Amino acid sequence: MIRPTPWYLVMPLCLGLTACNEARTPAEVSTAPTKSAAALMPASEPTFESIPPSSELMAQLRAKLRDPVDTAEEQQAIQEVEAELGTFTYARPDTLVAVDPTVEAPMGASFIEDSEWATARVQALYGADVSVSCLSRPCIQYGDFDGDGRRDLVVQVAEDVNDKSGIAFLLADQTHALLGAGRASPLGDDLIWMDKWSVVPRSSGNGSAVVLSTASQAARAELSLAPGPGGSRTVNTAWSCTASSQVPVMTGPNTPGGLVTRSGVFDTTGAYEAWKAFDANATTSQWISESWTSNPVWIGYEWSNGPRQITRYSLQFINGGLASRAPRDFQLQGWNGGAWVTLDSRTNEINWASNEVRHYNVTSPGSYGKYRLYVTEDNDSRAVIVAVSLGHITLSGANCDGSGGPLP
Incomplete structure (x- = not known):
């Protein structure tokens, strides 16, 4: 049996397709609908984001009727609804509406x-x-x-x-x-x-x-x-x-400024000291960590004149003959006193080529006076860290806060 106001039968069709919020425009509206047809129409016109053809809409409506259409009166009412729907067409506007540019609201209905x-x-x-x-x-x-x-x-x-x-x-x-x-x-x-x-x-x-x-x-x-x-x-x-390097080209562990720090070094001759990962020789000198250790190894830099915000960093691995020395799992950490804060984490960094440079954006940048690369696994299959070597490290940052500044 058709209910007195069964537009709820049509609305689920609309909601099942998309949100109902685009106005339809009557091309021709019947001036004297029958009582049965009027009962099937809404009190006020709904809005639609897209309207299927009336034949498709009616097919879906018939499929969703709670009771079968089994009387002549019901069949007539359905036909009147179909005729009424057929008088409506939808035309998308082809121009934008001029509105106040300071108002954050849709130009159209949504x-x-x-x-x-x-x-x-x-x-x-x-x-x-x-x-x-x-x-x-x-x-x-x-x-x-x-x-x-x-x-x-x-x-x-x-x-x-x-x-x-x-x-x-x-x-x-x-x-x-x-x-x-x-x-x-x-x-x-x-x-x-x-x-x-x-x-x-x-x-x-x-x-x-x-x-x-x-x-x-x-x-x-x-x-x-x-x-x-x-x-x-x-x-x-x-x-x-654009981000720029925040660490000067180092000529020693504390020259020309700041301080390069590390957990350890491969030997005591100075040939592989940590500051060489920040020098001008990106493809010929390198830091090699302490070897055969079950502990993480790390290398860092500390500024003497205040904290920096690092937003991007890069690592260069130069020892292609011993690719097992490349870092596999590591974190970039920052420190202002107290506990170290993890700013970025990377895992399964494998298949390093000689002289390869990999760039990383810092996931959670902040302002810190000291940073370190904290390596928990190398690319060697053995359980301990056999050694980690890096030819060059950059710590870059800039105040890219979204303002963008003027064009040059």
Whole structure:
């Protein structure tokens, strides 16, 4: 039996497909629906993010009816609902709505609607192989990128063929720009390195820019204020914050400054002392730890003029003939007094080649006066650490806090 107000039968269909939040527009509405049909319609029009054809919607509705349609009256009521649904069509808007750029709210009925609009727009502009992605949060942001007082949209995208990440600017005046996603730029053609991104004021103070960043580097992107042919705008980009080495080139354990420390050394001749992992000879000199020990081995550096924030470090292994001496499991630790704090952990670092350099981003950077590489396993299969050797170590850092600074 059909209930007096069974629109709940239709709503699960909508909810089962996607969120219901895009307005439908009546192309033609019956002015005098029968009582049975009116009883089947909602008191106020629902909103839909996508609407299937009326025939599909009715097929799903029939399948979800609690009672079979087994009387002429019920069959007539169903047919009237189907006729009523057939009078509605849905048209997606093809322009953005000009709104206050300072308001953090969707341009359409929802953020999902904005994302769907962006997907259609991106593929129309750049081809079906470019799609909206969400490699890092947020996926979509808003700003006035051309300084016209209207709110524009920027969204993460990916070029699917080569799996290259990027961002697309979609402006209220229908102009656009693409950064990355296979397009060459000073930042490269792939923004896969990006950990986070944010909308910030332009360096001129007129409109908005985007800063893309990791803990150790940041880049800024600003659009040209005048569009070019076809409505495409130029993206001006540059690295504005990059990590640099925080340890000077050492000529001894405490010269020219700071202090290199270690748990031990392979012999007492000085040929493999720890400071040689920080000297200028990255491929000819090295630190070799104490040997045949069941304890972890470590090498570190301490500043004499205050703490540093290290956001990235690198290790270079130079002894290809004895690859078993390369570090396998290790931690980067920081110390300001008291207990050592683990900032980054790596395991199963195997298959080192001679002179190979491996770079690591620090997972939990902080400001510490002393750092050490704490190695708990080498690449030798024996139970103890036979020896660990490293040709060069860098400890790099910068205050890449997301501001990005002005373009040069």
